[in-house]
Structure formats: C-alpha cells, structure tokens
Amino acid sequence: MEKYLRVGVISSSHGVRGEAKVFPTTDDVQRFKKLKTCILDTGREYKELHIESVKFFKQMVILKFKEIASIDEVMQYKGKDLLVTRDQAVKLEENEYFICDLIGLKVVTDEGEDFGILTDVIQTGANDVYAVKCPNGKEVLLPVIDECILDVDLERQQVTAHIMPGLVD
Structure with a gap:
C-alpha cells in the first residue's frame, strides 16, 4: 500500500503573493478546508507545507502555504x-477503496x-469499471x-470476480 495519497497537483501560481492554483485529484474538494498540512513531492524530497488559506475558483483550489x-517559489513547483x-x-465507507x-x-x-x-479503475458515474490485463495480453x-466483483481482499492482494457471459470475447 502507498504511504501517501495524492490530493492535488500544483498547476500554476495565483496572484503574486505565493498562492498556488491546485488541480484537485480527490473526490472531495471540500477536504482542503479541513487540511492543516500537506506534503509537497518536489521530485527530490518531501516537504511539509502548512496551509494558511483555501479558496475555490472554478474547478481549481487556491492554496496559500506558510x-x-x-x-517564483510557486512556479518552481x-x-x-x-x-x-x-x-x-478521507474515511472510506465499507467496500470503498483507494484506487492506488x-x-x-x-x-x-x-x-x-x-x-x-x-x-x-475507470469511473463512469453509474459504477466503476476495473480494467484487467489478462495473461494473453488482452484487456477485459x-x-x-x-454480480461480477465478488470480493476485494487487500491483505491477500486479490480480487475475486465472476466472469459474466459476454465480458470476454
């Protein structure tokens, strides 16, 4: 399991005072209001950042870090x-999983x-769809x-599925 979960990607600066325009990669953008800190993956190291303010603009989140x-500092990231x-x-409900x-x-x-x-994992709106690479190289x-996904066992690293007629060829 991943130690860290990605919640956003810095896309650009917002204004001249060091605010960052962030593309959210989380289902719940309101979660940023509750966050006090996050971790920036610079590519070379992890830096803890303290969130001073949160604003929302269209589909983006505007964050000000202490x-x-x-x-210039924002643009380097x-x-x-x-x-x-x-x-x-975010706390998950029963039978909910992080895609990673x-x-x-x-x-x-x-x-x-x-x-x-x-x-x-393809999110369609009605229900998710799992893309599976078969040993023969085909994707199903x-x-x-x-009726199809019977069990997800993260400890055993295994999904048990019923292959319904018509799903394969």
Missing part, C-alpha cells in the same frame, strides 16, 4: 504533487483460475457490480 511567499498521509485521508490500493491486484475467477492483473473490462 512556507511559500512569492510567485508547477506540476508537482500534493500528498497527504493515510491518517489524513487496487492497481496491481491479482484477479481470480470464482472458480479459482488466475484471470489477470487489475491495471486501472469488469463492471464493479455485485
């Missing part, structure tokens, strides 16, 4: 990830056969519905 005072630790993460925890899980059928590796899309 440690960043100018437009353009494209860099903002992370939180697992204890700062699902990627790479082994997928087996309800008959015990190896089916492939989960490579992506499995709808995340009770």
